[in-house]
Amino acid sequence: MTFTKIVSAVALMAAGSAFAASPVAQIGIASGASASKGNLKVALASLCPAPAQFVEFVGSSNISTYFCGAAGSFASTSAPTAAEYTAATAVKFTGTQYSELRLNVAGGSFTAACLLAGWPAGTACPAEDTYRDPATGTNVLRPAGSVVVGGLMDVEPNGFLGTVRNGVANPASNVSAGFAQTFGVAVSPELYQAMFDDQLSTGKVAAGCLVTDTKKAECVPVIGKAQMAAIMSGNTGSDAYTRGANLLAPSILASGTALTYARRVDTSGTQAVAQQYFLGNVCNGAAVGVVPEGGSAGAITVTALAGTGDVRALLRGTGYVVGVMSGENNQSEAWRWVRVGGMAMADSAQPAEAGVSFTNTATAKDGTYDMWFVSRIAQPAASGNPATFWTRVRTALNTSIATGNTKGLFAVSETKFSKGTSSNCTPVAQ
Incomplete structure (x- = not known):
């Protein structure tokens, strides 16, 4: 008005x-x-x-x-x-x-x-x-x-695991916020470079691409849905936990290279979203269990981060880091988005890249990206x-x-x- x-x-x-x-x-x-x-x-x-x-x-x-x-x-x-x-x-x-x-x-x-x-x-x-x-x-x-x-x-509240909801009364009213949010997988600069180099050599990234070609979807490295599920899985004795960052860049990084999974706390909606999408939690009768907060094992360090800002702080630092964030994140920082199963959520892998008209929603709206969720409003009545x-x-x-x-x-x-x-x-x- x-x-x-x-x-x-x-x-x-x-x-x-x-x-x-x-x-x-x-x-x-x-x-x-x-x-x-x-x-x-x-x-x-x-x-x-x-x-x-x-x-x-x-x-x-x-x-x-x-x-x-x-x-x-x-x-x-x-x-x-x-x-x-x-x-x-x-x-x-x-x-x-x-x-x-x-x-x-x-x-x-x-x-x-x-x-x-x-x-x-x-x-x-x-x-x-x-x-x-x-x-x-x-x-x-x-x-x-x-x-x-x-x-x-x-x-919605029922989108969280029962262990989170236990003992907490449902909000008197939870209604659609009228909008949806996209979510994606982001990696630290070092992990992005390693994944790019590995996938350029294997043809998963298009020939002739440069690591700076972040506006071209065919030049952005891919993380498989199964790969991310393995990192998030409660099966910490798996091959993924033995290999660490090597799982995502096998021709570049040695097996056992330390990887940090920038996991959010159980009360995080982003965490609930990721568990639904990658593990089938709540939505699937045969869901895969999630690694607990701070459940580090083998070559993977698992965090318990309170907010999105905490995830970004790890992603923009050194080392090999991977985490899930909403498409709202578009800060001028060094971390990068990767394609999930070949699908690009972001308009560029580099957030806030000059010359890009960012929406981070175009592929969700045209049906070529499906990692998005309808937000809810919880209120007293x-x-x-x-x-x-x-x-x-x-x-x-x-x-x-x-x-x-x-x-x-x-x-x-x-x-x-x-x-x-x-x-x-x-x-x-x-």
């Missing part, structure tokens, strides 16, 4: 929606998916009505507070200060009762359910999330009187302020997607292909 400065000011005063900083009842509390964190920020920014200022207070790569303040509240929207926040006049996100959203995605998608269930002890839920307090610059528990709104999830908030966010997300402001997301209405209406276990089809 667009306002002139005069109309906006009059509307805000008439609605009584402007206050000094955020009254506690205007603070929404959310946990959940890290994969869609950046896109949620885009949506919220679009709901901060002009000429108000949208700012982000960062507690870590996984913890952010988003605030909408009156025009002139902040000297720099990229570097807001605690003093400016305290003195700011809060402005509600358009059509909602909230001027501030405090978000923690460190534990991944399932923490949206944990938040709504009250962080039950003795379950797979981590300790209660903390959130960034803009007034103090610290991460604290949610303030009394703030409103739990739930959060985005990469898959089917009606009320949180539901109204998410309705506005859902509309904003789909509007942002349509204008190309997001990466790795597409509105479910943009493709003739579907995964059904209630379960991501449904194969992509028409």
Whole structure:
């Protein structure tokens, strides 16, 4: 919604929606998916009505507070200060009762359910999330009187293993977010080079390709679906765990070369997505068991990473690293996407490559890539302020997607292909 400065000011005063900083009842509390964190920020920014200022207070790569303040509240929207926040006049996100959203995605998608269930002890839920307090610059528990709104999830709650869901009440409402996310396999620079050299010599990468030809799908190395399944499998006594990185580049790397599988924690939606896609977990009666968090063995080191940012940190470092991430990730970093079973998710293997118009969704929408999942919104109830908030966010997300402001997301209405209406276990089809 667009306002002139005069109309906006009059509307805000008439609605009584402007206050000094955020009254506690205007603070929404959310946990959940890290994969869609950046896109949620885009949506919220679009709901901060002009000429108000949208700012982000960062507690870590996984913890952010988003605030909408009156025009002139902040000297720099990229570097807001605690003093400016305290003195700011809060402005509600358009059509909602909230001027501030405090978000923690460190534990991944399932923490949206944990938040709504009250962080039950003795379950797979981590300790209660903390959130960034803009007034103090610290991460604290949610303030009394703030409103739990739930959060985005990469898959529906039943998409997680029973061991994760045990003892955690299902959200009162979980509805389609109206958009789907692509996911892919990424590797570190050293592993990409080794895989490229190996596959160039065996013809899996087209003759004449250079490792810098990241915009040409035929020049991007391939990881087999079975190879990734072997790395993720709980059968840590397998050939894959003996060989390590040699499994992915046998003519280049010696057997036993150390490989790091940048695994996410069990509550991660990205992890649930990967387990569904590669191992058949939840969806298949004869699924392959997954290697536990931190279940290192043989030549493969298995991590237990809280957020997507933690995966990227390993991928951009040294050594041979492989992990699954959402197509939202498009940072100017050295890691690379590889083709999954020959299918390219990304518009270029090099994220943010100059001269590339990135969507990371084109192949998903035309039916030549099937590793995508419909996101869900977990919320307290089917009606009320949180539901109204998410309705506005859902509309904003789909509007942002349509204008190309997001990466790795597409509105479910943009493709003739579907995964059904209630379960991501449904194969992509028409």
